[in-house]
Amino acid sequence: MDFQLSEEQRLMIETASRVGAEFGPDYWREQDAKKSFPTEAWAGICESGLGGVSLPEEYGGSGLGMLDMALVVEALSAAGGGATLAQLFMINPIFGGVALAKFGTKAQKDAMLPALIQGKLNFCMALTEPNAGSNSLEIRTFAHADGQGWRLKGQKIWITGVPDAQKMLVVARTTRLEEAGRRTAGISLFLIDVDREGLSHQPIEKVGTNTLASSTVYFDDVRIEPDELIGTLDGGWHQLLDVLNTERIVTTAGLVGAGSLAIRLAVDYAKDRKVFGDKPVAAYQGVQFPLAQAHAELQCARLMNLKAASLCDTGLPYGSEANIAKLIAAQAASHAIERSMQAMGGMGYAKEYHVERLWRDARLFRFAPVSEEMVLNFIAMHDLGMPKSY
Structure with a gap:
């Protein structure tokens, strides 16, 4: 099993991190306050070629796979957008792109895929x-x-x-x-x-x-x-499952990015914050250990998600891996953001420090796009061979 990223993937992550930083936490705080669609961010993502990373080259995409999309979403989310940035990929490259690329007619693809990849058509x-x-x-x-x-x-x-x-x-x-x-x-x-x-x-x-x-x-x-x-x-049910399972991968990537962003914000704050003497609070194990634990949990979710994406790209079954990754990522991201807020004390509750938005946004994904309980039902039945419980 190869855990090394290719040079192309490393450059792609660097690009995603750079584009994400252009629309950093301050941008997302403003959009959140206005309840405004992040038009500029999505345009920037598409202009850099990242929006079509997994869509066919003949329509302007990069022709890569779900693994590459997961890496892109994770980097973009970690740079400032948090979990909700992944929703931009859900609605467009997944709901629109996967449906069209896999099941659309040539006329449908010709009419819509180029505009989707260019960021001119939302789904x-x-x-x-x-x-x-x-x-x-x-x-x-x-x-x-x-x-x-x-x-x-x-x-x-x-x-x-x-x-x-x-x-x-x-x-x-x-x-x-x-x-x-x-x-x-x-x-x-x-x-x-x-x-x-x-x-x-x-x-x-x-x-x-x-x-x-x-x-x-x-x-x-x-x-x-x-x-x-x-x-x-x-016959749309089984075609729909291809859309929903890839949605899991994108969701997980966004959650891993959101948790990583929260930890980074908390670490930066804790390094500067001094309460008892000259020692920063980041030096206390009571602050270090929860953040280190959260980081470890996020890394495990990340690896399972990349496994799911890799299986998807090679045409092998990946439903169990995608569901497990989403389950653990939603819990790990919630844990990471909660512990980051705790490490920052009262300022973790302040909008100017961004963690409260990450907290609000990530909570959705404990029950969407699939609830923890339904994932556990899936694991019990499909992985453990237990009888249907609902």
Whole structure:
């Protein structure tokens, strides 16, 4: 097993760190306060070629893999963005890019991938529903046939980035659950315009990740054209899993970066802070040990995530590794940020020192995009061979 990075990967990480530093913690604090989409940061990421790192070269991407994307997201997040920066990669290179690159037609790829890679077209994905939650096979949003296309009715909730997106990947039933024969059948993916008659959305007020809006979305007889189907009609479930599993990898990379950023901020503060005499508080084991423990936990999550990404790139199963990495990274990042805040004392609670934003943002990922409990269910069933518990 080779743990060495290539020269290309090292240069890519250096580029990501440099671009991330251009949009450092102060920038993200301002965007968070304004609840404003980080347009300038995403433009800078795309201009540097990092937004299309894993997308096909023929459309302007780098043609690399998920391992490379994970390294990029981690470096960008650690430079200032924290966990929420990874959401930019979720909505665009994952929800839009993976769906199109793997399952789109040539016409769909030609029309959308270059604009996505250039940062000129933003995406979102409408999956979660109020009465389904983590049980995605119970979704009820339905697209019924209407001539050569479809008409869409239903409701989605906690959809990221809707107001700033032009395209929405919609997960809907095209055969009702009661008629499908099996639960995984009858689900289809569509890529439609956000600005479309019958599609409306309203914001959800929330604690953190304020730079990307979360919305409730309503579909009231929305027209879907024949060329907006992504992949196979009624066969979208297994195609969706390719999107969701790569989303895990990006999420984990962002969490590792966020935890690393918090520790760095705490260490820098503790080196300067003196309370009892001339000795900085960084010299006390009571400050050192929690941060060292958090660092160790983050490194373990990082290695599992890079393993998952490597398996993904070689076409091998990686679901268990991606889920385990996300589980541990969410806990490790929360631990790292909490301990960093504690090390900084009262100033850890102050907005000017940034850790409180990292704390608010990272909390989301204990239950999103998949909850800790559902990951543990997966591990128990798929890795330990235990019976289904839910």
